[in-house]
Amino acid sequence: MRHAYDTETVRAAEQTLMRELPDGALMRRAAAGLAVACGDVLRRNGRVYGSRVLLLVGGGDNGGDTLYAGARLARRGAGVRALLAAPGKAHPGGLAELLAAGGAVIGTPDGFGPVDLVVDGITGIGGRGGLRPDAERLVREATAGRAPVVAVDLPSGVEADTGQVLGPAVRADVTVTFGTYKPGLLIDPAAGHAGALRLVDIGLGSVLPARPCLEALQYEDVAALLPVPGTESDKYRRGVVGVAAGSRQYPGAAVLAVSGALHGGAGAVRYAGPGADAVIARHPETLVHPGRPAEAGRVQAWVVGPGLGNTPEAVEAVADVLAADVPVLVDADGLRLMDTGAVRARDAATVLTPHAGEAAALLGVAREEVEAGRLAAVRELAARYDATVLLKGSTTLVAEPGGAPVRVNPTGTSWLATAGSGDVLSGLAGSLLAAGLAPRDAASVGAYLHGLAARRASAGAPVAARDVAARIPEVWRDVYA
Structure with a gap:
């Protein structure tokens, strides 16, 4: 460390x-x-x-x-x-x-x-x-x-x-x-x-x-935190993560978030939303439900927000997830649609994963202010929302309320600045939440693996988000070994 x-x-x-x-x-x-x-x-x-x-x-x-x-x-x-x-x-x-x-x-x-x-x-x-x-x-x-x-x-x-x-x-x-x-x-x-x-x-x-x-995690720290299944594990013990993402306009966001969750070690993924057909076509092992998250079945953690859009159904999906008594990760459109009071009132853990523009909107300041003062911004968000916050960007930071050391991710790469990479990260971190990692660990380990996967997939050349997701098991194996 x-x-x-x-x-x-x-x-x-x-x-x-x-x-x-x-x-x-x-x-x-x-x-x-x-x-x-x-x-x-x-x-x-x-x-x-x-x-x-x-x-x-x-x-x-x-x-x-x-x-x-x-x-x-x-x-x-x-x-x-x-x-x-x-x-x-x-x-x-x-x-x-x-x-x-x-x-x-x-x-x-x-x-x-x-x-x-x-x-x-x-x-x-x-x-x-x-x-x-x-x-x-x-x-x-x-x-x-x-x-x-x-x-x-x-x-x-x-x-x-x-x-x-x-x-x-x-x-x-x-x-x-x-x-x-x-x-x-x-x-x-x-x-x-x-x-x-x-x-x-x-x-x-x-x-x-x-x-x-x-503090910044290193290889051995991440290896010690990875949730590796034991001899008595089954898909439920390994963690079931729910994903409420995507829309008719953005079905790809659902596919990418589910891909991140599946490659991130979840025992099973339940998907709820209008992107069910796209998800099942790409990932037939997913348990899909076309309706509300509250009706999808039991999970150990939820991911909500990527590609939801701005429909009444999207607002309802975010409210459903925030009402659940399990850890929740909120990303992308979910950050805009969530009710601040509902977030602060939650008993279970909440992880917010904004980029600089979304963080600026949540704080009511200019994006440039967040980018110039990332440490102050992530600490303020964690305190204001009483949540663990993963601030994405040129330096990814993870903060939680209560004064614990802020974590900085050392594996980031500029090749992650591509459409859909945040959706993959959300699914990956959500799977770690479902496996039982503490919110700060799930967020920082997810960011670490995500960065390594992007480096491996890009090798100094342009890379698509789907390629980053595909490399997650490979870097997981290398870190754990």
């Missing part, structure tokens, strides 16, 4: 650890890890000895980490030059060590010539807002030659705690972060500036609190 902590928590942990260590030891640990990472980048593109490294150095500890790492690279034979974004505030110890190792300070990038690596140490986790005009100009000039960029702790100009980018910011090829991940490294749009992530252990693990603010 990857864990991320906010700035305040990280700073408190650093202060605790520094009281236990010799003066400067924590910074030197960070600098050592940073220098190793920079050396790895240089070796991939040539060698460390004789390479040309340009440091962009801000004031404070972030700049100190950069200077000490630059000194290490200089002692390995690299030509290291530092551009000081705040000359009067450069870390004195780091600057002295760089100069003693043979590094130098220059006034402009033009004074150095071609560069093999740029190290961004302008602002640290305490930076707020985008780059200031002078720093933006410095970055633009330093990166004009397209040399790889390594960011120190996080790219300068992005928001560490929220993932927002409120102005100009560095775009790094690699970000070397210290002690723990920061939320902005895992959440777009800031995550899109971070490049490949490299975590350097500086000993914070022993002093950080047990509960992070953000």
Whole structure:
């Protein structure tokens, strides 16, 4: 499991650890890890000895980490030059060590010539807002030659705690972060500036609190949560998921949601709605009912919403499902048709799966506000609707009321931006709910498998939602194995 902590928590942990260590030891640990990472980048593109490294150095500890790492690279034979974004505030110890190792300070990038690596140490986790005009100009000039960029702790100009980018910011090829991940490294749009992530252990693990603010499932976490049938399992014990989706206008949504549920491990799928003929033609194992969900038979969880349209029958279907005493996942048209009071009044679990536009409508804000502040949006939705919320998009986030860590999905791909992929995800997560997974687990495991299936199906090329659904059993087997 990857864990991320906010700035305040990280700073408190650093202060605790520094009281236990010799003066400067924590910074030197960070600098050592940073220098190793920079050396790895240089070796991939040539060698460390004789390479040309340009440091962009801000004031404070972030700049100190950069200077000490630059000194290490200089002692390995690299030509290291530092551009000081705040000359009067450069870390004195780091600057002295760089100069003693043979590094130098220059006034402009033009004074150095071609560069093999740029190290961004302008602002640290305490930076707020985008780059200031002078720093933006410095970055633009330093990166004009397209040399790889390594960011120190996080790219300068992005928001560490929220993932927002409120102005100009560095775009790094690699970000070397210290002690723990920061939320902005895992959440777009800031995550899109971070490049490949490299975590350097500086000993914070022993002093950080047990509960992070953000977490990301990894292979072994998902494998441990997958509901694998035992010797005494039958189709009912494995979970029966109901799907109320599709319409005469959008029968494909019903087919795709059912496909996601069947491939997601449900023991059986009951379909209720006007798309019964399309569903049974594609998936003859489905138990279909052309009428209301309340009349379809017993299920362990419901999925409602994809492709329902805006008819009185659609409104009735959403109300039926929300009145059920089993876990419910609401997606697409269901989000628009659901009654807020009915959602909040439910005793059984509810999972909402909006994309940014639907989330904006539920919150009464502009879509751009949700996309710029995804973490705040998913937390607000979970609190307002007293439900688990899976916010789809460039970074898929899962939040639940009560303060549990928000989960970020690490397997997303832009190839999922295709019609019907959300319908498949709904069915898949619904099948996991029916199998007995907790709402947050069902949503985050569903998103993880969905992302892997899309990567496998696309292999860097356009992919259709039906192909994503077909690959779910394959990635399930790989993860579990």
